[in-house]
Amino acid sequence: MSATQPLVAPVVLSIGDPAGIGPELIAEAWHRRTSAGLPPFIVTGGVEVLRAASTARGLDVRITPVSAPNEALEAFADGLPVLAGLDAEYRPGHPDQSGAALALGSLEHATEIAIAGAASALVTAPIAKSELGKIGFDYPGQTEFLADACDMAARDAVMMLAGPSLRTVPLTVHCALSGVPGLISHDLICHKARIVSASLARDFGIERPRLAIAALNPHAGEDGKFGNEEARIIAPAIAALREEGIDATGPHPADALFAPHARSRFDAALCMYHDQALIPLKALEFDQGVNVTLGLPIVRTSPDHGTAFDIAGKDIADPGALIAAIRMAGECAARRTAQGAHG
Known part of the structure; x- marks a missing residue:
């Protein structure tokens, strides 16, 4: 652990859709636990799925069924601890209802464990929302599910994509691009910027976070020639944030914001829409990108990729993003633990 002090509880992982790449990458992460510097972790359910996925990947991974999260700390050195219970048949590339149920x-069990404090952090493997929708999951994604589980409004859970050289936050997420201008508001920018600033300080140890806020229009509107959202909404919001003591700058033209020299000037970029945030992150950090949910009472991360049904079980999926998500979860949790001990 590179953060501050050892964790007193393991990180808990949900298995994701068993027909996707999640199970094999979880097994690979445990296999690389020492070289990757990972904290102890435990998986909720899927003993047989993980055993089969390990074999398909060609890994010699001992799956260790346990009955309580605290058993993971001792068991982790010799085997991958899995809370026995739910399971399914391992059918990579072929999602079905039993896999969605697992x-x-x-996800529900892992979330309960994290909220109860029996785990130091939560890492969620990729799910297929279309498959979960068939069995009653009616959330846009796991982020909204977690906000509800934590008795929070969805707007208070902020998605940040993080890699070694870049962090981005989409202010609007799953909506049509044509709807973005109507969703951008002074309140939205300020509300999410406050959460991002506080979370970067709390979970990432950045004493005075620097936030770069992107423009919506080309050339930041070019004095109203290409739109007036910058002058009418974004710039006033930035001014208000600065008055509160938050180090926010912009509106920055998005075409230049992610150049190497520009990235060194901010700790996170707040972007106006989904692709404005995710394209640069995935272009630069695809195999190490982590989805972090800011603003929750628990630490939650996830690899910034999907189920990849087309390559599941073929031993070609890169485990880098999941390994980074587990490592980041442990580091953020250790900082919270240290702050609690010193607070």
């Missing part, structure tokens, strides 16, 4: 049950 994915949802694992």
Whole structure:
């Protein structure tokens, strides 16, 4: 652990859709636990799925069924601890209802464990929302599910994509591009910027976070020639944030914001829409990108990729993003633990 002090509880992982790449990458992460510097972790459900996925990947991974999260700390050195219970048949590339039931049950159980404090952090493997929708999952994604589980409004859970050289936050997420201008507001920018600033300080140890806020229009509107959202909404919001003591700058033209020299000037970029945030992150950090949910009472991360049904079980999926998500979860949790001890 590079953060501050050892964790007193393991990180808990949900298994994700068992037909996707999640199970094999979880096994690979445990296999690389020492070289990757990972904290102890435990998986909720899927003993047989993980055993089969390990074999398909060609890994010699001992799956260790346990009955309580605290058993993971001792068991982790010799085997991958899995809370026995829900399971399914391992059918990579072929999602079905039983697999969706395992994915949802694992997510619910892992979330309960994290909220109860029996785990130091939560890492969620990729799910297929279309498959979960068939069994009653009616959330846009796992972020909204977690906000509800934590008795929070969805707007208070902020998605940040993080890699070694860049962090981005989409202010609007799953909506049509044509709807973005109507969703951008002074309140939205300020509300999310406050959460990002506080979370970077709390979970990432950045004493005075620097936020770069992107423009919506080309050339930041070019004095109203290409739109007036910058002058009418974004710039006033930035001014208000600065008055509060938050180091916010912009509106920055998005075409230049992610150049190497520009990235060194901010700790996170707040972007106006989904692709404005995710394209640069995935272009630069695809195999190490982590989805972090800011603003929750628990630490939650996830690899910034999907189920990849087309390559599941073929031993070609890169485990880098999941390994980074587990490592980041442990580091953020250790900082919270240290702050609690010193607070």
